[in-house]
Amino acid sequence: xxxxxxxxxxxxxxxxxxxxxxxxxxxxxxxxxxxxxxxxxxxxxxxxxxxxxxxxxxxxxxxxxxxxxxxxxxxxxxxxxxxxxxxxxxxxxxxxxxxxxxxxxxxxxxxxxxxxxxxxxxxxxxxxxxxxxxxxxxxxxxxxxxxxxxxxxxxxxxxxxxxxxxxxxxxxxxxxxxxxxxxxxxxxxxxxxxxxxxxxxxxxxxxxxxxxxxxxxxxxxxxxxxxxxxxxxxxxxxxxxxxxxxxxxxxxxxxxxxxxxxxxxxxxxxxxxxxxxxxxxxxxxxxxxxxxxxxxxxxxxxxxxxxxxxxxxxxxxxxxxxxxxxxxxxxxxxxxxxxxxxxxxxxxxxxxxx
Numbered sequence: 001x002x003x004x005x006x007x008x009x010x011x012x013x014x015x016x017x018x019x020x021x022x023x024x025x026x027x028x029x030x031x032x033x034x035x036x037x038x039x040x041x042x043x044x045x046x047x048x049x050x051x052x053x054x055x056x057x058x059x060x061x062x063x064x065x066x067x068x069x070x071x072x073x074x075x076x077x078x079x080x081x082x083x084x085x086x087x088x089x090x091x092x093x094x095x096x097x098x099x100x101x102x103x104x105x106x107x108x109x110x111x112x113x114x115x116x117x118x119x120x121x122x123x124x125x126x127x128x129x130x131x132x133x134x135x136x137x138x139x140x141x142x143x144x145x146x147x148x149x150x151x152x153x154x155x156x157x158x159x160x161x162x163x164x165x166x167x168x169x170x171x172x173x174x175x176x177x178x179x180x181x182x183x184x185x186x187x188x189x190x191x192x193x194x195x196x197x198x199x200x201x202x203x204x205x206x207x208x209x210x211x212x213x214x215x216x217x218x219x220x221x222x223x224x225x226x227x228x229x230x231x232x233x234x235x236x237x238x239x240x241x242x243x244x245x246x247x248x249x250x251x252x253x254x255x256x257x258x259x260x261x262x263x264x265x266x267x268x269x270x271x272x273x274x275x276x277x278x279x280x281x282x283x284x285x286x287x288x289x290x291x292x293x294x295x296x297x298x299x300x301x302x303x304x305x306x307x308x309x310x311x312x313x314x315x316x317x318x319x320x321x322x323x324x325x326x327x328x329x330x331x332x333x334x335x336x337x338x339x340x341x342x343x344x345x346x347x348x349x350x351x352x353x354x
Contacts, residue, residue: 051076053116054075055073055118056119059119059120061099061123062124064124065101065102065103065104070098075098083111084109091122093109097111098182101122103190104124109122110124129148129150129187129192130150131195137197137200138166138198139226140178143175146158148193150188150191152189154189154248159184161182162183163177164180165179176199179201194223203225203266205268206222207222213274214251214274215254215277216250217302220249223268227264231247231262233259233261233286234260237260241272247261249272252274258270276339276342277304278301279336281336287347288347290329290351291352293323293324294324295322296323296336302339308348310333311333315330316332316334318334326347329345330349331347331348333345
């Protein structure tokens with residue numbers, strides 16, 4: 001942009017120098033003409049001032065917005081002209097003939113003295129804006145730097161029409177906010193260009209779509225997301241399986257639950273099956289005499305410790321590690337339970353022989 005400004009400045013200086021040269025030449029030509037033909041003019045008893053006129057250095061000029069140029073007027077009477085613009089919003093002119101281009105369009109600058117006037121047609125070109133891209137595609141969180149230049153070297157401004165979808169800063173850095181379409185408008189000198197922005201929905205995939213666990217077991221689900229953002233994890237049945245903010249799933253009890261990972265409206269799920277365990281006892285029938293003890297062993301497929309109980313605590317008692325003690329004559333059942341699975345052992349208690 002600095003080089004454009006320097007070029008404009010050099011161009012304006014060159015035009016001003018050219019105008020001054022033309023003025024000097026016209027002055028020399030007019031002086032010579034007046035000097036050599038003075039007698040003839042007087043002989044005819046007609047004064048040159050009887051026919052006033054104005055000579056301009058320029059009659060047709062093209063400028064860019066922000067450019068300025070001096071129009072030089074030579075009058076036959078030697079009077080200083082007054083200057084006027086037909087539309088000062090397009091180009092203004094001061095009392096010294098300095099024209100300043102303000103916005104695109106066409107305007108007439110007129111120099112006037114008593115009995116004469118002369119005009120220069122000024123065309124102010126529209127500022128053009130050049131962009132490095134007019135269509136960009138992003139994902140949520142991604143950025144792209146819009147680069148722009150103007151024909152006049154004027155600074156540009158950036159504006160987004162939907163900030164919830166895409167934002168842009170004063171330097172042209174566009175950031176995707178959520179899926180959708182937005183337009184970035186770039187403006188300078190009353191001219192604007194646009195860049196279309198499409199924020200894409202992310203691609204999401206999970207490392208598991210089905211998962212089998214037992215109560216208490218955990219598994220870390222991971223989500224691969226094209227936008228590299230963090231998903232929101234959720235379970236549809238907290239009583240069966242729960243999941244934390246990092247995707248770690250914990251089985252709570254037997255059943256089926258859906259674990260979902262969601263980002264920007266895109267959801268992927270994993271079906272979690274919490275299996276009921278199988279339990280095998282070291283024996284299914286035990287015979288004891290009163291005050292005798294034995295220990296049952298339970299092999300649980302989930303690896304969890306079973307809960308022990310008995311059907312008749314007057315006949316036997318059982319500890320939490322499976323030790324059975326006969327209390328009095330009778331029959332009872334000892335149970336080993338884990339997450340909905342329950343197996344039993346029949347215990348027959350007899351009186352000791354006398």
